[in-house]
Amino acid sequence: MLRFNRIFRDGGGFDSVLVVLALGYLVAFSAFPLIYNLVISFQSVDLFTIATFNRPFAGLQNYRDVLHDPLFWPILRHTVLFVTLSVCLQLSIGLALALFFQQDFPGASWLRGLFLAGWIMPGLVVGAIWGWLLAGDFGVVNWLLQSIGLTSQRIFWLSDPAISIYAVIIANVWLGVPFNMILLSVGLAAIPADVYEAAELDGATRVQRFFTITLPMMRAQLGAVISLGIIFTLQQFDLFAALTQGGPSNASNVLQYWSWELAFREYRIGHGSVVSVLMIVVVIFVAIAYVRSTRHEHVV
Template identity: 45%
Template sequence: MTFLALFLAYPLFYNLRTSVHDVRLSQLLGGSWQFNGLDNYRAVLDDPAFWHSVRLSVVFTLGSLVFQFSIGFALALLFARPFPLGGLLRSLLLVAWLLPPVVSGTLFRWLLDAESGAYNALLEAVGLGILSHDWLTDPSTSLAGVVFANIWVGVPFNMLLLLVGLHTIDPQLYEAAAIDGAGPWQRFRRITLPLMRPVSVTVLLLGLIYTFKVFDTVFVMTGGGPVDSTRVLSLYVYEVFFRFFRFGQGAAAGLLLLVVPLLAGVFYVRRLRREETTGGAA
């Protein structure tokens, strides 16, 4: 309880207190703060840049989750059955998840570099040099480049959890379905998908909680640019705090950033309790 109070409750309370005061740089560590009620929240919600960042965060999150989950599910199905070197390949895939986000962001910034990037070099090598592009410096493709990097980071996590879920399905169900004449697609649609629904919901909720507030990867790759084309909500909060030194508005924006992950977290906890009550039924 002491740990929770010190490292969770107090920072949240301090942030909430800051969000309802007009706090300047000279007052941050001392001096009296002027209470201004909900003015900081109104200022943030009236800021077009805030809503621009919200839209980018939604696109970034949805794009990441769709491909992370789809690719992760496909890989989980692949590794669910043993094959030569399967364990080694699975371990290598987990490296992407184990790398710090700053390292992953730096790696993809180099891979997608316009002049010396490996991706453009690969296109040149296979005769598709016409498709070479300034991926991270073009506002029309920079967000896609960042999403691509985040997909690579999140796929192993999705694969691992989904693989655990697949191993909980009784193989006799597939055998009985095959005897009844069900083909691979029918077995997947009638057995795998329904029984994997609880795990799938959990994976997507955890992905939503993490992805919506991603900062490190985007900051390292683009810093929110070019022309604010990748300034997701976490970077907006960072800029309000440390570029414009509007600490009250930054605290308010930070609390608004927590709304989506908090709602997803509440839904996740309620789902876990419901499953415990019903004995794990979907």
């Protein structure tokens, strides 16, 4: 007992305690839910068997049911569209803002802080704000478009099947741009100024310096932003719950929201687990690709 107290008094065992606590947290809140979800995906689980462990083993039948569901492929296309447009727009706008705030001008820090204020807001709050902005009858966006003459009639952003998914994309881009801006600003700040000065002395234009210096030297940051953007966008649930609820007629439904609908609206819990497992596999592949790219970067 004295030896045990001496270890902690000297600080030698405190790091071990922190490691054990961190591992316990990961097991309890990450590993166990993932494994439990994987197990459920192979079982016949519904409202009557979820509270018991007497669940028939379904094998791959849940996966066959999901893959042959008429909604699966349209919802998968919506998900690919949502992720692709969101990540591309967040990256391009975030990079443009990072380059803009790299300039030294009065009030730059205040403006940067205003952008960050939107990022720290909960997704449901952002969804409520954009639901008001995009409302078909009294929305500010429709009023602005009509005022400048871009449209003569109201656009029902959230109830038109042709554009409802784009309404959620707009809100998600607005929510994710500040995060991209901050990460890319760090990458820009790490580029030595003398590299730009040497290129400018050699006669390189601003566009040439951007493509020959900025982008190549920010390869690691761009990879991180793209990978994290894909992962965060695949986790986006709140905006769909606040804006469209996957409608109308599943026109804006995506895999993450469909998984929730299967499990908690239709009580097909096994099928909902299958959808989440498929998304976890995608996230794992994205993480592996990013880790391999950064390892190659260090080797080079």
